[in-house]
Amino acid sequence: MKTRITELFGIEHPIIQGGMHFVGFAELAAAVSNAGGLGIITGLTQPTAADLADEIARCREMTDKPFGVNLTFLPSLSAPDYPGYIKAVIDGGVTVVETAGRNPQEHLPALRQAGIRIIHKCTSVRHAQKAESIGCDAVSVDGFECGGHPGEDDIPNMILLPRAAQELTIPFVASGGMADARSLVAALAMGAEGINMGTRFIATREAPVHARVKAAIVAASELDTRLVMRPLRNTERVLNNAAAGRLLDKERALGDKLKIEDIIDEVAGVYPRVMLDGDMEAGVWSCGMVAGLIDDVPSCKELIDRIMRDADVLINQRLLGMVEA
């Protein structure tokens, strides 16, 4: 399939694996890229810029296809060494960066000078327009369904994607709730040029996370996520567990007096314990509603091949059959 996204990134299929903390290691990024999609290493999971340089080199050993690096710009007082991470990306010959979080404007000149393509992930049309205006090459439009941080507007992709199509000139991919060929074809119909998946790629053979994490996603239904940290305007969609229950109890009890310190035990340092050790009650961790559509743990190639094969049937048999009837 050829879209503006496949052309922009030099990939075979319009399918991107979004950056995921303690999931987006070289093994997963390489597997997605080898399957014809765009794999993405999560920059901030690497403790230092030197570690990111090593991770990029490891990925390069596993694939000769394009892959990207996610740089999440956090609203943090003690900012990570972003210039160092960006240098590692440039020196490592990475061709795509997925930015997320805060406005990436101050970091764009260095990336653009190195010829790197930038796809900014955001959860609203106004932020997507801003990304276009500051020179991003594409955006990933993350709907309310998404795992991770859906923002505070709560607009699902059925509305958000056609709105993005009305306002944007640069290409965009649909992110949040994407799992299969139905997602891809629907996203294309709504104006997107591809899809970005997070949760679906965790439940793959190559995702280097504990088997209990994959099993939890397969077992979960679409009813099993919760929104936490809304009172802090840092909403995160997580899989429901005992920690999410405790966190929401505190939110209810403290109301608008809630501070991050009150819930820090449920959110800080959780990812390595969940993703690597399989300690499923260590705290809250991001997961999309799309868990309700995930029933297996295929390889990345099986997953991507299945999406593209089924999309072909959907378009050329089901949809064409309808219009030709």
Ligand SMILES: Cc1cc2nc3c(=O)[nH]c(=O)nc-3n(C[C@H](O)[C@H](O)[C@H](O)COP(=O)(O)O)c2cc1C
């Ligand atoms: C476990 C997990 C960790 C994530 N970590 C990050 C991250 O560090 N940076 C980021 O930009 N997005 C992160 N995301 C968001 C994903 O890149 C993607 O936008 C989102 O998962 C799409 O929604 P879906 O899960 O419904 O596919 C994370 C998502 C999950 C599920």
